[in-house]
Amino acid sequence: MEENKEFELELSEETMQMLEEYAKKNNQTPEEVVEYIIYEFLRNQLHVIERRAEETNTPVNTLVNMQFARIVSYLNQKKA
Numbered sequence: 001m002e003e004n005k006e007f008e009l010e011l012s013e014e015t016m017q018m019l020e021e022y023a024k025k026n027n028q029t030p031e032e033v034v035e036y037i038i039y040e041f042l043r044n045q046l047h048v049i050e051r052r053a054e055e056t057n058t059p060v061n062t063l064v065n066m067q068f069a070r071i072v073s074y075l076n077q078k079k080a
Contacts, residue, residue, distance in 0.1 A: 008036070009068060011065065015069040016030075019072050024073060037068060041071050042067065046064075049063045049064055049067060059073075
């Protein structure tokens with residue numbers, strides 16, 4: 001499988017708010033949180049996301065963004 005696949009995060013306003021809230025709670029920048037989520041979660045899930053995108057004929061970016069939002073939501077609930 002090819003490494004260094006590129007995707008573009010297009011975060012909703014709600015996801016950005018959750019991201020900023022999580023970053024603030026953890027004394028991090030939003031950029032640090034984005035890097036953490038990509039490295040710790042998304043890179044390991046990318047092959048599954050790509051397969052799902054093929055199965056559902058959905059753009060990979062759409063599914064990556066949806067999964068990113070789920071992860072931010074999960075992290076915020078976990079730290080509550």
